[in-house]
Amino acid sequence: MIDRYSLLEVVGLYVGIAIFLFFVLAPFIEGFLVSLKPLAQLFSTPYSFIPKNWSFDAYVNMWVSVPALGMHIFNSFFISTVVTLIVVVIVVPAAYAFARFNFTGAGLMLGAFLAVNMFSGAVLLIPLFRLMRTLGLLNTYWAMIVPGAAFLIPSSVWLLRTYMMRIPRELDEAAWVDGASRLYTLRRVILPLAMPGIVVVAIMTFIGAYAQQFIFALTFNSKTEFMPLPIGLFAFFGKQEVIWNELMAASFVGILPVMIVIVFLQRYLVAGLTAGAVKQ
Amino acid sequence: MTSTRSATLFALALLAPALIYILTIVAYPLFDTIVLSFTNASLRQDYDFVGWANYQRIFGAGNFTEVIIRTFIWTFFSVSMKMVIGMCGAVLLNAAIPGQALFRILTMPPWIVPMAIGIFMWGWMYNGQFGMISGLLQNFGITDGPIAWLAYGNTAFWATIVTDVWIGVPMVTIYFLAAMQSIPRDLHEAAWTDGAGRFYRFRRITVPLMVPAIITMSLLSLIATFNSFDIIWILTQGGPSGSTTTMIIDTYKTAMGSRKYGEGAARAVVISLFVTAFCIVYFRAVRKLQQGEAK
Numbered sequence: 199m200i201d202r203y204s205l206l207e208v209v210g211l212y213v214g215i216a217i218f219l220f221f222v223l224a225p226f227i228e229g230f231l232v233s234l235k236p237l238a239q240l241f242s243t244p245y246s247f248i249p250k251n252w253s254f255d256a257y258v259n260m261w262v263s264v265p266a267l268g269m270h271i272f273n274s275f276f277i278s279t280v281v282t283l284i285v286v287v288i289v290v291p292a293a294y295a296f297a298r299f300n301f302t303g304a305g306l307m308l309g310a311f312l313a314v315n316m317f318s319g320a321v322l323l324i325p326l327f328r329l330m331r332t333l334g335l336l337n338t339y340w341a342m343i344v345p346g347a348a349f350l351i352p353s354s355v356w357l358l359r360t361y362m363m364r365i366p367r368e369l370d371e372a373a374w375v376d377g378a379s380r381l382y383t384l385r386r387v388i389l390p391l392a393m394p395g396i397v398v399v400a401i402m403t404f405i406g407a408y409a410q411q412f413i414f415a416l417t418f419n420s421k422t423e424f425m426p427l428p429i430g431l432f433a434f435f436g437k438q439e440v441i442w443n444e445l446m447a448a449s450f451v452g453i454l455p456v457m458i459v460i461v462f463l464q465r466y467l468v469a470g471l472t473a474g475a476v477k478q
Numbered sequence: 479m480t481s482t483r484s485a486t487l488f489a490l491a492l493l494a495p496a497l498i499y500i501l502t503i504v505a506y507p508l509f510d511t512i513v514l515s516f517t518n519a520s521l522r523q524d525y526d527f528v529g530w531a532n533y534q535r536i537f538g539a540g541n542f543t544e545v546i547i548r549t550f551i552w553t554f555f556s557v558s559m560k561m562v563i564g565m566c567g568a569v570l571l572n573a574a575i576p577g578q579a580l581f582r583i584l585t586m587p588p589w590i591v592p593m594a595i596g597i598f599m600w601g602w603m604y605n606g607q608f609g610m611i612s613g614l615l616q617n618f619g620i621t622d623g624p625i626a627w628l629a630y631g632n633t634a635f636w637a638t639i640v641t642d643v644w645i646g647v648p649m650v651t652i653y654f655l656a657a658m659q660s661i662p663r664d665l666h667e668a669a670w671t672d673g674a675g676r677f678y679r680f681r682r683i684t685v686p687l688m689v690p691a692i693i694t695m696s697l698l699s700l701i702a703t704f705n706s707f708d709i710i711w712i713l714t715q716g717g718p719s720g721s722t723t724t725m726i727i728d729t730y731k732t733a734m735g736s737r738k739y740g741e742g743a744a745r746a747v748v749i750s751l752f753v754t755a756f757c758i759v760y761f762r763a764v765r766k767l768q769q770g771e772a773k
Binding site: 201203208211212214215218219221222223224225226228229232240241242243244245246247274287288289291292294295296298299301302304307309310311312313314316317318320321322323324325326327328329344345347348349351352355380381384405408409410411412413416417427428429431442445446449452453456457459461464 | 485486488489490492493495496497499500502503504506507508510511514563566567570571573575577581582583584585586587588590591592593594595596598599600602603605607608609610612613614616617644647648670676701705707708711712726729730733734739742743746749750753754756757760761
């Protein structure tokens with residue numbers, strides 16, 4: 199350790215971190231406290247940050263106010279899981295092709311993948327809507343799964359390619375010399391070694407798929423039974439007022455699993471994020 | 479020779495699923511957008527080609543030009559704030575003090591939690607009568623009455639920017655932090671032996687070496703912010719009276735709200751042209767940085 203922090207600097211750092219984290223976490227803290235307040239207390243002045251009388255009612259009543267809530271949470275997980283499966287199955291061979299083979303147009307294709315990453319679903323919504331209508335996929339899970347996966351494939355290809363390029367080429371070559379076919383080499387030599395990278399891609403995809411479930415679901419689906427949580431939450435917006443405490447409680451129940459994932463896998467996430475932010 | 483050809487075929491076979499998928503779900507729609515932008519397509523199945531009429535209409539009325547300018551102002555402030563706050567966050571989280579690991583985890587939720595849910599929470603914070611921001615300001619006697627942040631054009635504009643910054647900051651922070659940590663320690667140690675202070679080292683070593691990371695991240699962030707939809711849609715739906723209507727929101731309203739697919743497509747084409755321009759700048763920057771590294 200080079201120069202030590204003075205006491206003043208340490209205090210300054212902690213104050214700075216406290217302010218920074220308050221900005222980052224304030225909506226969650228407030229949301230959580232709101233979920234523990236009775237509705238009447240929310241709508242009374244003066245405002246109080248801490249609940250005056252704690253209550254878990256919101257966590258019980260929300261299932262009654264919005265009977266489909268459980269289904270929305272399930273839908274969110276189901277859609278994200280299928281998107282993740284599709285992305286992994288498509289991305290693993292593609293990343294291997296880009297990592298190992300030098301063919302004409304490889305650079306161009308990689309660039310095109312990167313460019314796809316820059317387009318948001320919102321820009322392509324009209325033709326996607328028409329495409330989903332033509333394919334008869336409107337108001338099904340597929341209308342959210344199919345476009346959702348498309349926008350997560352390019353970044354995953356880049357991430358996994360970077361990872362696979364770190365696996366020594368000699369391993370493939372040794373397997374070929376021993377008479378293994380290319381496909382066998384991919385399956386038996388590369389796949390096991392790339393597993394940690396594939397896991398990172400899967401986690402990032404799952405989180406991405408869960409996070410992006412809004413615009414496609416808003417536009418391509420109007421059936422309650424297929425609605426993911428972000429759209430389902432609009433059910434708490436009543437005609438007269440929003441049932442805020444139950445809305446927040448439902449939000450927390452819906453995101454709890456993702457939060458747990460963060461805590462346990464944050465090391466992988468940081469690695470994935472920095473590799474995925476395209477260090478070419 | 480045959481072996482290279484079979485290798486190429488094998489590689490293309492591996493790529494086929496990804497290529498077909500992207501061609502169908504991204505490239506074809508992009509093409510379809512361009513075609514549609516020259517038609518009067520609506521909810522009805524049949525439509526006619528109308529030439530440049532859609533483009534003339536959106537630029538003729540003057541309304542869309544206003545939207546474009548607003549989008550750029552919105553994006554500029556959001557990206558700048560993300561960069562500044564992200565850099566501050568990275569410096570703070572890079573400090574070797576107890577609790578460091580925990581603080582890093584605590585930074586991540588806005589990035590990882592489904593966007594829409596974070597935005598609902600902001601919706602409550604901005605609530606005019608009872609929300610946290612209005613409530614705290616009143617409790618501390620800073621303002622007399624409640625402020626309905628999302629009800630006035632000016633405050634709504636900034637409120638949506640703040641929420642966008644909030645969602646973007648974790649990714650910027652973590653990325654900058656990683657870049658900061660990849661700076662060789664000996665540089666700092668050498669400067670320290672020469673008597674350079676902490677701030678001097680930050681200005682003369684850390685910042686210059688982070689320029690590539692800052693450029694990369696601001697361009698990526700620019701593209702993401704430019705495309706931002708969920709935040710504005712959930713908080714204000716582009717209102718009040720259009721004060722938060724960015725290009726994406728305007729396109730969505732035209733296409734999905736009024737079912738004017740042709741006019742919406744023309745707007746989407748304009749957006750795509752901007753995004754393409756950003757991409758070119760981004761690719762150039764990355765290539766230049768790479769060459770710089772190679773030297």
